[in-house]
Amino acid sequence: AADAPLYVVINKSADQQYFIDLQNAFVAKTEELGGTAKKFDAKLDPALGVSLIDDAISAGAKGIAITVPDQTIGPAIAKAAKDAGVVLIATDDSIVDEAGAPVPFVGFDGKDMGKKVGEAAGKLLTEAGWLNDSAKKVGVLSVEVQTLSVCNDRTDNEKEQIKLVGVTDDQIFSVPYTGETLSSQDAAGPIITAHPEITNWVVFGCNDEGVLGTLNALATAGAKPDDIIGVGLGAYEACKPWAAGQPSGWKASLFISGLDVGNTAAQVLHDAVVNGVVPPEKSFAPTSIVDPTNYKDLMDAISVGNCSK
Amino acid sequence: MITHVQTYDKNSLEKKGFLNRVINFIGTDNLTLFLAWIVLVFLISVVSTWFGLSGGSKFFTWQNLMNSLAQAVVIVGLLAVGETVVIVAGGLDISVGSVASCGSVVAASVLVGIGTVGSLHIFPTGNTLVAILAGMLAGMIAGLLNGLVVTKLHVNATIATLGALAAFAGIAFLLAPDGKPIGVVTQPGFTWLAQGRLLQNMSIPALNGSKWTGIPVLTVILVFVTIIMHIVMRYTDFGRAIYAIGGNATAARLAGINVSRVKIGMFMISGSIAGLAGVLLAARTTSGNPINGQNLELQAITAVYLGGASTSGGKGTIFGTFLAVIMVGTLNNGMNLLGFNTFAQKVALGLLLIAAVAISQFRQSQAEKARK
Amino acid sequence: MITHVQTYDKNSLEKKGFLNRVINFIGTDNLTLFLAWIVLVFLISVVSTWFGLSGGSKFFTWQNLMNSLAQAVVIVGLLAVGETVVIVAGGLDISVGSVASCGSVVAASVLVGIGTVGSLHIFPTGNTLVAILAGMLAGMIAGLLNGLVVTKLHVNATIATLGALAAFAGIAFLLAPDGKPIGVVTQPGFTWLAQGRLLQNMSIPALNGSKWTGIPVLTVILVFVTIIMHIVMRYTDFGRAIYAIGGNATAARLAGINVSRVKIGMFMISGSIAGLAGVLLAARTTSGNPINGQNLELQAITAVYLGGASTSGGKGTIFGTFLAVIMVGTLNNGMNLLGFNTFAQKVALGLLLIAAVAISQFRQSQAEKARK
Amino acid sequence: MTYVTNSDLNQVSAKLSENQKPPGTLEIRNICKAFPNVIALKNVSLDIRPGEVLAFVGENGAGKSTLLKILNGDYQPDSGTISMDGQQLSFANPLEAHKAGVRVIYQEPEIIPGVDVAENIWVGELPKRFGFLDRKKLNEQVEKSLAEYGFSNVLPIHLMGDQLSAAQRQIVEIMRILKTGVKVLALDEPTSSLSDEEVDRLFTLVRKFRDDGIAIIYVSHRIKEILRLCDRVAILRDGELVAVRPAEELTDRDIVHLMVGRDLSDVFKRNPAMGAQEVLRVENLYSNWHQNINFHIQAGEVVGFAGLVGAGRTELAKVIFGDLKKNSGRVLIEGKEVSIRNANDAISKGIGLAPEDRKREGLILMRSVLENASMAIIKQLTRMHFVNRKKERSIAMDFIEKLNVRTPSLKQEVGKLSGGNQQKVVLARWLAAKPKLLILDEPTRGIDVGAKAEIYHLIDDLANQGLGIMFISSELPEILGLSDRIYVMQNGKITGELIGKEATEESILELAMADQMSDEKNTNPSTTPQEESPL
Ligand SMILES: Nc1ncnc2c1ncn2[C@@H]1O[C@H](COP(=O)(O)OP(=O)(O)OP(=O)(O)O)[C@@H](O)[C@H]1O
Ligand SMILES: Nc1ncnc2c1ncn2[C@@H]1O[C@H](COP(=O)(O)OP(=O)(O)OP(=O)(O)O)[C@@H](O)[C@H]1O
Numbered sequence A: 001a002a003d004a005p006l007y008v009v010i011n012k013s014a015d016q017q018y019f020i021d022l023q024n025a026f027v028a029k030t031e032e033l034g035g036t037a038k039k040f041d042a043k044l045d046p047a048l049g050v051s052l053i054d055d056a057i058s059a060g061a062k063g064i065a066i067t068v069p070d071q072t073i074g075p076a077i078a079k080a081a082k083d084a085g086v087v088l089i090a091t092d093d094s095i096v097d098e099a100g101a102p103v104p105f106v107g108f109d110g111k112d113m114g115k116k117v118g119e120a121a122g123k124l125l126t127e128a129g130w131l132n133d134s135a136k137k138v139g140v141l142s143v144e145v146q147t148l149s150v151c152n153d154r155t156d157n158e159k160e161q162i163k164l165v166g167v168t169d170d171q172i173f174s175v176p177y178t179g180e181t182l183s184s185q186d187a188a189g190p191i192i193t194a195h196p197e198i199t200n201w202v203v204f205g206c207n208d209e210g211v212l213g214t215l216n217a218l219a220t221a222g223a224k225p226d227d228i229i230g231v232g233l234g235a236y237e238a239c240k241p242w243a244a245g246q247p248s249g250w251k252a253s254l255f256i257s258g259l260d261v262g263n264t265a266a267q268v269l270h271d272a273v274v275n276g277v278v279p280p281e282k283s284f285a286p287t288s289i290v291d292p293t294n295y296k297d298l299m300d301a302i303s304v305g306n307c308s309k
Numbered sequence B, C: 001m002i003t004h005v006q007t008y009d010k011n012s013l014e015k016k017g018f019l020n021r022v023i024n025f026i027g028t029d030n031l032t033l034f035l036a037w038i039v040l041v042f043l044i045s046v047v048s049t050w051f052g053l054s055g056g057s058k059f060f061t062w063q064n065l066m067n068s069l070a071q072a073v074v075i076v077g078l079l080a081v082g083e084t085v086v087i088v089a090g091g092l093d094i095s096v097g098s099v100a101s102c103g104s105v106v107a108a109s110v111l112v113g114i115g116t117v118g119s120l121h122i123f124p125t126g127n128t129l130v131a132i133l134a135g136m137l138a139g140m141i142a143g144l145l146n147g148l149v150v151t152k153l154h155v156n157a158t159i160a161t162l163g164a165l166a167a168f169a170g171i172a173f174l175l176a177p178d179g180k181p182i183g184v185v186t187q188p189g190f191t192w193l194a195q196g197r198l199l200q201n202m203s204i205p206a207l208n209g210s211k212w213t214g215i216p217v218l219t220v221i222l223v224f225v226t227i228i229m230h231i232v233m234r235y236t237d238f239g240r241a242i243y244a245i246g247g248n249a250t251a252a253r254l255a256g257i258n259v260s261r262v263k264i265g266m267f268m269i270s271g272s273i274a275g276l277a278g279v280l281l282a283a284r285t286t287s288g289n290p291i292n293g294q295n296l297e298l299q300a301i302t303a304v305y306l307g308g309a310s311t312s313g314g315k316g317t318i319f320g321t322f323l324a325v326i327m328v329g330t331l332n333n334g335m336n337l338l339g340f341n342t343f344a345q346k347v348a349l350g351l352l353l354i355a356a357v358a359i360s361q362f363r364q365s366q367a368e369k370a371r372k
Numbered sequence D: 001m002t003y004v005t006n007s008d009l010n011q012v013s014a015k016l017s018e019n020q021k022p023p024g025t026l027e028i029r030n031i032c033k034a035f036p037n038v039i040a041l042k043n044v045s046l047d048i049r050p051g052e053v054l055a056f057v058g059e060n061g062a063g064k065s066t067l068l069k070i071l072n073g074d075y076q077p078d079s080g081t082i083s084m085d086g087q088q089l090s091f092a093n094p095l096e097a098h099k100a101g102v103r104v105i106y107q108e109p110e111i112i113p114g115v116d117v118a119e120n121i122w123v124g125e126l127p128k129r130f131g132f133l134d135r136k137k138l139n140e141q142v143e144k145s146l147a148e149y150g151f152s153n154v155l156p157i158h159l160m161g162d163q164l165s166a167a168q169r170q171i172v173e174i175m176r177i178l179k180t181g182v183k184v185l186a187l188d189e190p191t192s193s194l195s196d197e198e199v200d201r202l203f204t205l206v207r208k209f210r211d212d213g214i215a216i217i218y219v220s221h222r223i224k225e226i227l228r229l230c231d232r233v234a235i236l237r238d239g240e241l242v243a244v245r246p247a248e249e250l251t252d253r254d255i256v257h258l259m260v261g262r263d264l265s266d267v268f269k270r271n272p273a274m275g276a277q278e279v280l281r282v283e284n285l286y287s288n289w290h291q292n293i294n295f296h297i298q299a300g301e302v303v304g305f306a307g308l309v310g311a312g313r314t315e316l317a318k319v320i321f322g323d324l325k326k327n328s329g330r331v332l333i334e335g336k337e338v339s340i341r342n343a344n345d346a347i348s349k350g351i352g353l354a355p356e357d358r359k360r361e362g363l364i365l366m367r368s369v370l371e372n373a374s375m376a377i378i379k380q381l382t383r384m385h386f387v388n389r390k391k392e393r394s395i396a397m398d399f400i401e402k403l404n405v406r407t408p409s410l411k412q413e414v415g416k417l418s419g420g421n422q423q424k425v426v427l428a429r430w431l432a433a434k435p436k437l438l439i440l441d442e443p444t445r446g447i448d449v450g451a452k453a454e455i456y457h458l459i460d461d462l463a464n465q466g467l468g469i470m471f472i473s474s475e476l477p478e479i480l481g482l483s484d485r486i487y488v489m490q491n492g493k494i495t496g497e498l499i500g501k502e503a504t505e506e507s508i509l510e511l512a513m514a515d516q517m518s519d520e521k522n523t524n525p526s527t528t529p530q531e532e533s534p535l
């Protein structure tokens, strides 16, 4: 279809499983709707994010869905899209244009995700009753990519939420990492060592990889799964021990389906471009905290399949 | 043998035809690169369609050439030009990416002001020129530090700048108010650096139905800096000293060249240019973000080598680097147009670098064929 | 005059006091590094408390030394050991990180199986040894390719491996089923590589109240590989050839050394070790993730230079690299113990590298004080 | 600067007694310099007067180059002073030395590979217009001075530094000092890779400087040259000044005696014991450098290869050694045709090559004497790839002692040895390999008379032990003194073969420059250099 409308999906780091799902779903949905699609990778580089918008426009895109490598580039890309008369929507990390007006948004706000994860961790912690048990000392490990504002949005909100259930600042320890499992694992080890007084741990972070690394480090330090509340963000690493029926520190994870976001984004763009529907300011894809008991029902088939890969 | 040498001589004198002039200007070393680039463009814009890939036809549109390609190459281009000076002198500056980060943050800070950092208060100046100079100054100071470490502490350049890479990256974040990006959208004068266009209303015909929208200010800056540095390297005693030091530092020292001073100067130049790149990053991303510029060093260094510089120093030209930057930019741009995925793009980029260098090696080895 | 030589040799023969033995073993070049490390440990474990920083006291606990430090250095350590060989030979292998990624994915694939990749079917073997060998083989092939590009296409090693860095990174993703990580939690035999402990029930007294939990398998592997490579570099003709080529390739060639073959061999070694590092990455992170290993090359290269290798080749020791790896590991470990944030850590790492090299430079310049 | 007119100088220099100091005398006082494990200079004191050429002679490692480097501000003395007309001359770096009018040519030419000859010569002092490099002026002034001193036909100014032969590199070094304001000039073995013809040109040049009232230090191992050129001779032994004498009072035997502390009986003792067996035969060999080369070398025979620089002898050696490609022709070892594709083949076929340029092709400067000496035999020293270090040490030590290499220990970095001792290490490597055919390309370049004599005897011994020796040299005396047969090359061809007696300097030069006799006339040393304008 030569005259089929072209849509471009740009993600901040297209080599992470979540965005791989998102982009694949976006392409599939677009083609189902009779359009064509291209996938770009911003490699966590803000400047590249801007360049890719130009490339997308050059490629003749009618609509662009972007997960920005950094929210501050919003105005720059919003202007570029507007000047070229291309429909722009933000996925997962909301952005604003030069006037400060929000760009139509699909998915979940980073803050929103952090809130959900924090809440879940708080809930599990209260249920465990560790805070009231004088025999137990609770420590919270917040696994942070301190150089990425989109990650800080998440972890800041997670910390905010956990404090609502009675955790104090001096109980929260930051684990600085770079986004991959190994760096989180290496950083967490000594931090855990530095606090032998802690008997029970709560772990959350910027993504499942980060939480996984820290949980591995806790295991190495001899912490028992029962003394750990690990809440991930993504659920693609969390569900693996669940699927294998292995005891682990993973107690829950926020399942954010890249597939759903991809589908919805494609649909919204298509409606706007072909049917002239003004994109809704916010369209949320379903998101849910999953745990070993319910993940099979709440996650889609493909994601569940990956759990046993 | 004597005649033998004289003939060598004559040839080089006879070479005065127009074509030879052109080739001399491009430089025979750069010729391969230039041809390789032509081939690449042909592959993208024509051959791709034979394989039913859409998008290639969009390559030759003003929108693509001027808005995508011409802007995408600017940042790495600037870093690479500065890097060339250091590499020709037999050194290596791995810190350019982090220096750019610092420039980015500093420029944004003095522009919109960030209240108090430690003891010093930074109030908004709102002045683009001041911001640019501040960013370049930050880069120059970073370069000076590199230079002092290399010349006074006698730390090898590669190692010194490996250290600086980490150190300056950290400093960039420490400079920004608790590591957060500093937005500059409120400064049209500043963002004009990235969004402005020159010669907009020149009557240039549309290209494949995309009409002329002018030359990006960014691109003009890159070209300007490139030309300046080309002249510096080729016609000033500083430039010649760089080649001498890179070729044989002992010879340079014995000839009375103040090696230390030249090296410090060179790091300050590469630093200032990196600082400028950082400023433009801030303008382009509408934010003085400490991660601006991270991981750009390898791209810049790649371009310099692709441009024909020798890893052992003494060889390399600004113009070659410039060609290489355009080459890499074209590749990335083309693959996005054609919709290659990120993994395929990585493979292609790697193969391009190897292929291009292998070819020029082959050409040279033809000359020294006898040698084993 | 003959007596002249003999007397000198006598001296070196007489030098057999224990201290001299130790120093000879450490190597005078490595001595600075060793002392610097002692200082660093002192800063972390003692001085930090003077500034009211908690956590430093935990440095000397088995938990920290054996579980955190001893394991954190393994991956980069392996890469650095392989890298040393290449750098001593006057080359540079920037692709090690990506090669590790490939090793990681390949090992996980053959272990748990990933059904069909393109035309070939990969079924689970569940066999740890097969997985290890597969990962190393993948690395060796990658190294062979590097070697062929360098020797047959005459592409400079730095440039060739810069290209390979990008290419292999892409390939790692293309190898994994649509680029996604492959979990290996279900393979206790394999994860034992990372979680296993040796000499667990040896009766070693507790350290600061943390009791002995054995030596990690990972650490044993690193030490083993280090010793092997130390012997290869020091006592075999291959090792000699590496030093000779790094010192003066032409002279080596004219002395009958088959430079091409040695270079290919060296890249295959560095590749295999990187592959092994990848395998261990998969075991350690319990997932064969194509991102594993990315951006580790700079850390590995940093360690090699910090370990005293010369950027121009011909100088450097496996043992020096090993010390440097421990040094960097100690710094990161210590700063996490003390709760520094990312930014401060970057700055400190950079300064450490520069300081350490500057000091050893200073020591050497004392010797050659005469030289300007 | 204080110039003394030629006329009164000529009288002065004739009858100057040791303690007179005309203005502009360079006074060196109690210079000491030590390196790790070596004392290079011990309390050296002497005067160098304007308008005289003072020779420094001494064995390898005597400290000659070190003294020159101190003069040049490249090294700093541990103690002692250098002064002129009562004012201290202590240079922190070569630049200061240049400013004060002191210029030193180093023993090993330092060339910048990436830039052309013209820029190599004026590097650091490039001519400028409006602050920008003036290439036109640069090329003009270089072409002018090259023509002026008769080097223009051997040194095309557009050649890149890395295309230059050993000789061409040396000429560039020499041209570098032809600059104004020179008061003191020091040349460290400037002729070590020059052909006689070029040596003559250099000498006319040096004499002119002397007549301009410049103080000149001339370091060389070629005693004949010294007696030809120099007014006084200073002899160094193990870093100590043992004597300073007017040249006319000395014979070469005296100098040798003062240098090595003993007499050298018949330097060239060669008793041919040619074996019947033929080691090497080359038939109709063509290469990018050579046309129709035919020659053969018998076992036990020393075959000299003479020719001007650039005749292609080095390349011929490398073609035979398999390092350069031959286009056609046959190479036979002991009668059997062989194909040698690389040095490894060559060594396994029993050929050894000690290359012309030890720094660039011979040695691994940063590695130890031991490793350098054992490189060619490392295969024989290994079992299952493990080096037998005990055996290695004993073999290396054996040859290091045979050749009298001055080194604190086998562990010493070769780069820290003196020029001559470095050359000996290369020879040690190849002697250790015990080849059938040994190719020596300028084996005595930069080597002192004592060591030379030893090497000559060694060559003789080796030949007598049945080795065939291909002996490439630009020093006619040693070619004549040592060779059983001599091939003369010119411009890639063998222009003649001379057997024992019939070879004389004349007959060789005739064959070496057959088609240049014409343009030889006007650059003949004997003709007085009146057309040469003073700088
Ligand atoms: N940079 C250095 N480091 C250590 N030792 C050195 C250094 N330079 C010279 N030497 C030593 O100082 C001594 C004098 O060396 P020098 O080069 O002056 O001798 P030379 O008279 O020039 O010998 P040759 O005739 O072989 O050139 C030698 O023993 C040499 O090994
Ligand atoms: N790239 C080049 N351009 C011009 N001339 C060259 C080049 N390379 C080599 N030559 C000439 O070829 C000549 C052959 O090499 P070489 O001088 O070593 O021959 P040779 O007879 O061994 O002289 P020598 O007496 O120095 O041994 C060199 O002298 C040099 O002048």
Ligand SMILES: [Mg+2]
Residues within 6 Å of the ligand: D064, D065, D066, D107, D188, D418, D419
């Ligand atoms: Mg000398």
Ligand SMILES: [Mg+2]
Residues within 6 Å of the ligand: D313, D314, D315, D356, D441
């Ligand atoms: Mg020669």
